[in-house]
């Protein structure tokens with residue numbers, strides 16, 4: 413089997429590609445080319461700066477950039493690669509359907525530069541069956557590329573730590589491709605779990621759909637309790653305290669971002685829209701902003717200023733993709749006197765400072781529970797909405813809804 417020394421990551425400056433490239437260069441000593449189509453991100457990476465927040469990544473990037481790692485727009489870097497890993501985005505389209513064509517056809521552009529015998533790893537989260545489609549296409553084109561599907565399972569923001577801690581699922585149709593994939597990921601992952609590609613595709617989608625449904629349970633129970641004037645978190649605390657069987661009972665809050673909903677919808681499409689649990693989870697999680705607005709309506713919302721603290725899709729993140737804080741903003745803009753948005757990690761021309769948001773607002777809603785809000789002091793008399801139960805009791809001296 414050929415030794416893997418040089419890797420190209422396609423989509424290499426993205427949230428999955430870049431941390432993986434850094435770890436392959438820094439931990440496994442590989443030569444890594446990050447191929448991307450975004451010149452701004454490429455320049456940032458080559459100057460040693462991360463284009464987005466990722467814990468522990470800045471120092472590691474600076475260790476390897478310009479030495480064993482570089483970002484490039486030039487696809488000819490693929491010519492020299494022993495392995496090509498593709499992690500381009502796989503969003504659902506505006507009809508909420510998976511976009512299979514883009515991944516499928518993007519492979520052709522890579523093949524122009526790939527030598528036979530090279531490992532091709534699909535790492536994007538794909539619609540079930542895509543690996544087989546690519547495999548069949550390689551056969552038809554009579555290309556002897558070694559195809560594997562090895563899904564990424566890190567939580568964005570924790571990739572540098574998790575890539576070397578989490579077991580890696582590896583899958584391939586042929587034993588030589590499986591061996592090559594094991595050689596590559598064996599350099600960083602503590603354990604390798606072998607599956608067939610159809611199993612691995614479902615394994616990834618099950619992981620995200622399970623998390624999404626789990627958050628939906630909590631959000632449904634939150635809405636159920638709060639709509640009857642009951643404090644969800646008193647009940648949550650009672651049922652989870654010293655009771656191991658409820659350990660996975662998540663807190664309520666916005667379940668959003670670029671993956672969980674999208675991957676639940678991929679599974680829904682795969683089940684020919686018979687994935688009732690997934691659709692229900694979508695209605696519940698996507699419905700939470702509406703619920704919060706409904707709860708606030710008796711407070712003369714039309715004459716109130718509302719501040720949303722945290723516009724990113726989750727805590728300690730600068731990723732706003734599919735953030736429900738923006739959905740909440742949109743709903744409030746037609747209901748409230750004014751909507752004030754603030755976030756320590758995101759820049760938008762209309763954002764205001766945390767201080768201004770709290771000073772001006774009559775109602776304060778926690779959109780993303782960033783750590784900086786822990787010490788926030790909200791003056792008495794303001795209404796606070798904290799579906800996460802994140803704020804310490806002192807901040808809630810004001811009225812809590």
Ligand SMILES: NC(=O)c1ccc[n+]([C@@H]2O[C@H](COP(=O)([O-])OP(=O)(O)OC[C@H]3O[C@@H](n4cnc5c(N)ncnc54)[C@H](O)[C@@H]3O)[C@@H](O)[C@H]2O)c1
Nearest residue numbers: 423425426427428448449450499500501502536537564568
């Ligand atoms: N973000 C996560 O936490 C996460 C976790 C696990 C899996 N995934 C999956 O990984 C995949 C990538 O997600 P992401 O969050 O990294 O997306 P991203 O948008 O952050 O990164 C994708 C990168 O690909 C680049 N790109 C797009 N088309 C390209 C092309 N033709 N050639 C070269 N580069 C191209 C983009 O410029 C971007 O830098 C998706 O399938 C996603 O579902 C994401």
